[in-house]
Amino acid sequence: MSVLSFTPLHPITLHSHAHFSPSPFPMSILRRFNLNFTNHRLRRRFATVSAAVRQDTTVWTPAPLSEIEPAAESLFHVTIDVSDAPDLATSHTRAGQYLQLKVANSPKPSFLAIASPPKLAISRGVFEFLVKSVAGSTAEALCALKKGDVVEITQAMGNGFDISRIDPPEKFGTVLVFATGSGISPIRSLIESGFGAGKRSDVRVYYGARNLQRMAYQDRFKDWESSGVKIVPVLSQPDDTWTGESGFVQAAFKRAKEISNPLSTGAVLCGQKEMAEEVTSILVADGVSAEKILKNF
Template sequence: MALLCVRQPPQRLRSSLQHACFARNSICTSSLVPAVGQPARLVFSAHDSIFGQPLWRPQSRSARRCSWAAQAAWGDDIEWKKAKISESTLAATGIQKVILDIGSGADSHTKPGQFVQVKVDGGKPGFYAIASPPDSNNQGVIELLVKNQGETAEALCSKSSGAEVEASPVMGKGFQVDKAPADKFPTVVIFATGTGISPIRSLIEADTLDVKHRKDVRLYYGTFSDDKTAYLDQVPSWEAQGISVKHVYSDNGQGYVQDAFEKDGLTDGSQACAVLVGQKEMCMAVTDLLVSKGVDKDKILLNF
């Protein structure tokens, strides 16, 4: 681990640090991000990254005190382009489905699990996983699920069809499914909570998992209730592809996705891989459970 001290950070660096905290889901806490003009103290690993991008890099290994430079690939270095909202409709209670035309910015959408950043009226950027599969015809249109909570999300959800926003190119490494080929890993367990279903929908619709050549593919989908569950109407088509979808509703005492998985069990963890998207606590609990059942940690796939 390393300690980063930033003296008198400018507003743009402070903003980047805040977005780093949000995207990593508590790589640091908000209390560690200071007001402008105050020192910042962050504890992190030199290998930490956000969506596949390194947070920091050493400028000189030989220096007595290691000097670190921020990798603001998600901030000031982005080439922002105008994007148009083609459609904005309610996907579930408190969740908006936004169809966004980002034009040539979609060129780099090659894998499920990638994301874009969106700014509304010059405000702070928000990070949104892409829910639509990569488009081989490159029409430049992507689908997002936006939880109507927080400054940027609320501003985005308030916009109607035809409104313009700013969007980054498609970013991130996506799910590295090639690590777990179907002939060696016949079992895939997928975990998603809330709007974490976005990149999972992309993964399913793109058929990147090659479901028909696997024996056991399960999706544990955790939400509060069915009215707060996006893509509920698409579940039958996913099941028709051979995916066993297990809904876990926390409002009726079903617990969490890890609880449902533990009840079902796993026959042979050495021949299983997993895909995780959701809250940090869920991902940590599921990871521990998978590893205890013999799943190789390298075969637990995240999209960042």
């Protein structure tokens, strides 16, 4: 980098008591530098304040827990009463949406996908969740609460699953759904919201868990299948009595494949990032349009 040099046009006489620190930069450049530096600091401070203001605009509403009980190993079924907050209930319009939740004395909010269908919030005034208790997290603090305890939540947010991209059912007869662990939560909302499964020729849900003890919603499988949804449980660490699919859901699907027409096939994914990426690659390689592969994030 070149350095500017400055040579005085006239000799400068220094007195013995004068203090002079020579600078290679003209005063105009130094003044501009100082001004720019000051402006930069002001901009940074303004950006920080603006960010804090934006965060403060989040509206938190207190709501009591109306139910909390084990759903499976390390998983809890949590119901929050929003009957006194109709604006919260009506904010849930599509399966796959989520909200933020705060627990007293917890360091930061947690994002939770809503497991219940939107119609439940309207008819009964509740949000239901499937929550995985992770050590040291807000979710763990939530799962330790009891019925009647109060939490703070936001309105539902996110675009959810845009089912219009795989409608009408007669045109997209095959819908493949993939979920792992607590990722089945928004999938439950989708199934129970209804997406024309009975009018489609092939709707399969590949649901992965470590074992049956960690697989939630088994009591709902029969009702789901009666609506036209075939459930394919996939266990990564089954015991010796298990005769169903084992390994990871992407591997189980790859073994089965059975896509009759990629152009009339849609998919819904929720769960581990690696699973979502691998399933997407398999589907796209088989001719399924990436636009027809739905995610809620």
